[in-house]
Amino acid sequence: MNLTRKEEKELVLRAKQGDSEAMTVIYKEFEQEILRAAYGVTKNPDDAQDVAAEAFMTFFQTIDRFNTDYPIRPWLHRIMHNQANSMFRKKNRVISSGDCFDNYTMEHSSQTDENLFEEEDVSLLKKALNLLSIEEKKILTLFYIEDFSITDLSVTLNIPEGTVKSRLFNSRKKLAKKVQLCKKGGGF
Amino acid sequence: MNTCKHVEKWLRDHPQESLPKWIQNHIQGCSSCKQIVESSSLLHTFTPVSPSSAQYSFSPELDWKIRNCIYTTSETLKNSQRIAKKTVFYLHRGFVATLSAICLIVAVFFMVPVANQNTTYSLLLNEKFKEMMQTPSSVFMMEVDTMETMDDHLQFARYYCETKEEREFLYSNNEDSRNKLLFVKFLGMQSDVSYLQIYQYARNDLYFQAIRKAKLPLWKTWREFSSYIEQYTLLPGQPFESFDATVLSVDYATGAIKTDVFTDPLFADFIIMQQVTPFRTYHFTVKTISSQNNIVAIDLPRENDTSLQGKLLSVTKNTIRLEGFPEDLFVSEKVLHDETANSYLENGEYVFVRIAQTNQNQWVVTSLSVLQEPSPRTLTGKIVEVYRNGFVLENLGMSFFFSSPTTPTISQYDIITVQGLDYGSFFVVEKVLSIAPFIEEKEDYYLASHKEEKTIAREPVFTPPNRSISSPSPVNPPDQMPLESDIVVGIDKDQYYFLSGKTVPKDQLSQSLSAGESIRYQREQNNITIQRHFMNQTQVVQFTVEFLERLPNGIEIYHAPQDGSRIYVFRSSMADKGNVSVFQGNVVSYGTIHIALEWRMFSLSTLVNIQAVVTKEIERNSLYQLDNGCVLKIDDFTEIQGHVQVGKTVKISGQYDQNVLRGYIVRVEKEIFMMQGEIVDWNKEQKWFLLDSGVVIQIHEATIFHGQGVLGEGIFVYCKVYLKEGQYVASDIAWEENSIPGTGDRI
The missing domain is CATH 2.40.50.140 (Nucleic acid-binding proteins)
Incomplete structure (x- = not known):
């Protein structure tokens, strides 16, 4: 996650030329994030490993067609999600994007190092988040927890940046209300 | 409000940073921003997963698999880049070499003289022309080709000599090949160079030089000359042939036309048969299908022979x-x-x-x-077929043609006596001695006072174009009754019901009429003779009508207040059921008078009114399944407002007919959407704004505003909109959620 946009673009350009070193840097840069996200979606360490590995391999195999104007991360996430979906299809398990995200969010929050945060606050936030719609949860978590930029969110969610901003605003406003509600002990 | 916006923007742009002082100050006094900042910081602090603390990594097998994939992909990409580079390099080298070679060849071809000051190109072109000139038989007139026998030199001369210069030139050089002569003519026409000058070059086969002398482009001239002589060359297998030919005989029975061009007959369809007459010349276009020459077009001859x-x-x-x-x-x-x-x-x-x-x-x-020598004859017979220029008599195996372009008026089944020349296979009529109309078939058209005359006159009475027949005229009887006009509104088993209120028994009319027909008739005692009857086109209409009156024959008149028209209905049962009704039906209209042929009338108060969503189209444009379990039937008279389709909400006024709701009036409801977003562009003059979602919303006078907010850039709004001509139009606008009453699809 330490790559700047410029560095990322240079790496992609090198990778497109067949530079294995550049590919390896990309792989190592996003390995943990994608694995973590895959685990959130699949809820199974083995499946997560397979899905993430397939996502990386698909990404590298098609890197010559990758548009350098786009950031890598949303694409990797999207590929990973598609791989997970196709895996679920093979296993005859239907999963909606909302479900995936729900699992992901909850899994992620369960991974939180509770030393860094008060148990009460975690519980409060979990409750408040649960009161939001899946779309609202998704946009907030990707923005705050996964540090997605507005552009990344626009690419990932396939919506205009203006819509990302307005959704973010509304979701945050709603979350604030829900947190207040939870603090007062209502809304459940 | 502005500061709140700035707070929102800052939070959006700096999700991971601690709050600056101005925000801290602002949230002291703004509870809304305070809540948002708190939840944001909660979320922010809730992101404790740092890469170092995570335990996520691929298993050694998968790690190796991914690295192997990276290596393989890398090799593939490198190889493809190498090949691409090589290809570009070779292409580049090859291109330069080819270009140089082409330039060299072109230079040699066009510029460098190889023999007697001739370039390769000029020699080649001259050779091509020479080859063409040495095939004199390939140039001939079309007639010559098709006849194969005519004195083609004369034909050629006739074609060639349009000017005095051409004539002089041709007769002094007529020993040369015709292609060469045509070349001279062609070049002469294209330039100012004289025929003799061009001929000097052409005689020595210096066509290249002749074209240069005429200052014409070489290749283009070659092409144009080729097509110039091609148009006078008929090649075997050409789909169409056109030529002038004189008709020698026509057989109406078989459609065969004999000409002076072909031994085999040409075959014509009925339309073409109407136009031909023996011994006239036409320009025929013929297509040979299965060895049969079929005339596909006929025109005036090109030459006046x-x-x-x-x-x-x-x-x-x-x-x-x-x-x-x-x-x-x-x-x-x-x-x-x-x-x-x-x-x-x-x-x-x-x-x-x-x-x-x-x-x-x-x-x-x-x-x-x-030809067979014609013999003068007089023949009598019944006409069985009539053509524009002739006819066929019953039991006589020949076709008859009028020699004069002015032909007498004859009809099928007339008995005719003619005098003319018998050519064996056809007969040229010079005089019509008599025409006796075929009385039995026509007596229906005569009045009862008409005296039949079936005798065929023995003396010639025909002098074209005036016809003199002893039969009395069918219209204009001596005791003429006044003509009356009326319209048939209804018919039952025995009677006709007219718009005037009269009722006429069917047996008084010599012919049957249909409802809606406008008639002109004469009444004489108990007989009615229809002189003229016609009917306008029918149309499906809907009117709000009021009952006006009932005529003596039972016909009801309804008045449509919206346009003042009147609807005449035969045997309606609505008159007693209320004054105002809706009329839907198929009518014949004569101005503001509408004669109802099929109809229904109903009072709106008696209809069932429901609103439902169309869930399925059972039968295209007529039967629909509704979400309330009903089946909606739309018929020819149903008034439909909007486009009924699956997913649309419809308001139906109709009547139940055996579990099917027959829709009399079906209105498709407007599609309502709820939209929300920040205004990113606001045009006050044209009354529209653009939401950050990219949707443009139009405001109009009827738009209802819920709340006290203002419209402007950066303002967040909630809108209830509907689609009108592809544009979203706001019916309601609010600044707070849930302030707009009603629901709709959320997009």
Whole structure:
């Protein structure tokens, strides 16, 4: 996650030329994030490993067609999600994007190092988040927890940046209300 | 408000940073921002997963698999790049070499003289022209080709010599190949160079130089000249052939037309058969299908030939003399042995010839056909087929043609006596001695006072174009009754019901009428003679109507207040059921008078009104399944407002008919959407704004505002909109969520 946009673009350009070193840097840069996200979606360490590995391999195999104007991360996430979906299809398990995200969010929050945060606050936030719609949860978590930029969110969610901003605003406003509600002990 | 916006923007742009002082100050006094900042910081702090603390990594097998994939992909990409580079390099080298070679060849081809100051290109072009000029037989007139026998030199001269210069040139050089002569003519036409100058080059096969002299482009001239001579060359297998030919006989029964061009007949359809007459020349376009020559088009002849027919008075080696023509006719051996001529000619034979006059005032026969000598005859018979230029008589195996363009008016089944010339296979009518109309078939059209005359006049009475027949005229009887007009509104088993209120028994009319027909008739005692009847086109209409009155014959008149029109209805049952009704039906309209043919009338208060969503189209445009379990039936008279389709909400006024709701009036409801977003562009003058979602929303006078907010850039709004002509129009706008009453699809 330490790559700047410029560095990322240079790496992609090198990778497109067949530079294995550049590919390896990309792989190592996003390995943990994608694995973590895959685990959130699949809820199974083995499946997560397979899905993430397939996502990386698909990404590298098609890197010559990758548009350098786009950031890598949303694409990797999207590929990973598609791989997970196709895996679920093979296993005859239907999963909606909302479900995936729900699992992901909850899994992620369960991974939180509770030393860094008060148990009460975690519980409060979990409750408040649960009161939001899946779309609202998704946009907030990707923005705050996964540090997605507005552009990344626009690419990932396939919506205009203006819509990302307005959704973010509304979701945050709603979350604030829900947190207040939870603090007062209502809304459940 | 502005500061709140700035807070929002800052939070959006700096999700991971601690709050600056101005925000901290602001949230002291703004509870809304305070809540948002708290939740944001909660979320922010809730992101404790740092890469170092995570335990996520691939298993060694998968790690190796991914690295292997990276290596393989890398190799593949490198190889493809190498090949691409090489290809570009080779292509580049190859391209330069090829270009150089082409330039060299072109230079040699066009610029460098190789022999006698001629370049390779000029030599090649001259050779091509030479080859073309050495095939003199390939140039001929179309008639010559199709007849194969005519004196084509004369034909060629006739075609070639349009000016004096051409004539002089042709006669002084007529030994040369025709292609060469055509080349001179062609170049002469294209430039100012004289025929003689061009001919000097062409004679020595220096066509390249001739074209250069004429200052014309080489290749283009070659192409144009090729197509110039091609249009006078008929190649085997050409789909269409066009030529002038004189008709020698026509057989209406078989559609066969014999001409002086082909021995085999040409075949024509009914339309073309209408146009042809023996001994006239036409320009035919013929297509050969399965060895049969079919005429596909007929036109005026291109050449105005003179034609003659008569007995041969004398036949010499090169000339013939015809009875009635004072001069000898030059005839080439080819024409004499033409297949249409059948045999060697002998004195006394009856022939048909086409002749053309040469510049030396010599008459040349261009076609010659031997015919059966016609004999004068008088024939009588019943006409079984009528054509524009002739007819066919019953039991006589020949076709009859009028010799004069003014033809008498004859009809099928007339019995006709004609005088004319019998050519064996056809008959040329010179005089019509009598026409007796076929009375039995026509007596329906005569009045009762008409006295039948079936006798065929023995003396000639026909003098075209005036026809004199002793039969009385069918219209204008001596005791003429006044004409009356009416419209048939209804019919039952025994009677007609007219718009005037009259009722007429069917047996008083000589012919049957249909409802909606406008008639003009004469009444005489108990008989009614219809002089004229017609009916306008029917149309489906809907009117709000009021009952006006009932005529003595039971016909009801309804008044449509919206346009003042009147609807005449035969045997309606609505008059008693209320004053105002809706009329839907199929009518024949004469101005503001509408005669109802099929209809329904109903009072809106008696209809069932429901609103439902269409869930399925059972039968295209007529049967729909509704979400309330009903089946909606739409018929020809249903008034539909909007486009009924699956997913649309419809308001239906109709009546139940065996579990099916027959829709009398179906209105498709407006599609309502709820939209929300920040205004990113606001046009106050044109009354529209653009939401950050990219949707443009129009405001109009009827838009309802819920709340006290203002519209402007950066303001967040909630809108209830509907689609109108592809544009979103706001019916309601609010600044707070849930302030707009009603629901709709959320997008």
